Amino acid sequence: MKHLFTIAFVLIVGICNAQLWFDVGAKAGIGAGFPMNKTLNDDSRLNIGVGMNYFFGGKVGINFGEYVGLTCDVDYGKYNFGFNQSEIPGFTSTESYKYKFGYNALGVMPMFRFTKEMSYLEIGPQFLFASNQYIEDEAGSGVSPTAEELIDSRMTGVTFGFGAHMIGNEIISLMMGLRFNYVFSGITSDTYEATNYPFSNYYDITSANKTSPINAQIVLEVNYSLGYIARSTTSCGKRAAFLTF
Known part of the structure; x- marks a missing residue:
């Protein structure tokens, strides 16, 4: 424990003495989503499918x-x-039926x-408002x-994520990488989290297992460096100014 505090102290001191600069960016991505659920993995009548997903947005950074x-x-x-669902009670046993949600x-x-x-390399929590x-x-x-009742609005x-610089300079650059999201809270709303959703077509599946999607995405990101904080010491004391690149 003592060594952990020492390492943390050294990191904090290093960050405080480092050059402070800011950037903004725009990003977009496309990929695939997979529903992870213990019942899906264990029951041979169910087979995980692939769903397409995409996003666009932006970021602000302090470095x-x-x-x-x-x-x-x-x-x-x-x-x-x-x-995919098969051997559903009341349906033809040789047929497979798709179940999609999102x-x-x-x-x-x-x-x-x-x-x-x-x-x-980046890592952090994700808060979704569905x-x-x-x-x-x-x-x-x-x-x-309904779907609005079954699928939670907050997850x-x-x-x-990780990636690399593709083209550009120290002011503006294009990055490309991969990003992975895991919704560990599950998608089922609090009202129905004790039910067998999304396997309501099977009367013999009675246990409630959390459905936690995983998304894998290819990401393009354009970054623009805004400027940095310059510190100086004069006869009047310490001063700081924001300078653009």
Whole structure:
């Protein structure tokens, strides 16, 4: 424990003495989503499908020297997931029926970012505010509850990404990378989290297992460096000024 405090102290001192500079960026991405659920993995009648997703948004960053930075990403995207169902009671046993669900979401992600030698690594929590939830069940009756009632409007997850510099200079640059999101809070609303959703077509599935989607995305990011804080010491004391690049 003593060594951890020592390391933390050294990092804090280094950050405080580092050159402080700011940047903004625009980003967009496209990828695939997979619903992770223990029942999906264990039950041979169910097969995980692939859903397409995309997002666009921006970020602001505060950087401490060359390597360490803190960013806040805000984006808006559409996320789709699905799986195939077979041997559904009351249906032809040899047929397979698709189950699709998804939502639009505003995402807010405060992240730690490490940049070195034209590449970057980022990680941080993800807060999703979902809307336009939908469910398409080829074997379902379409009766209540609705998608808005079943799929939570607020979710929490974690985001991890990495990538590299493609083209540009120290002021403006284009980055390309991969980003992964995992919604560990699950998608089911509090009202129905104790039910067997999304497996309501199977009367023999009675246990409630959390459905936590994973998204894998290819990301393009354009960064623009705004400027930095210059510190100086004069006979009148210490002064700081914001200078553009």
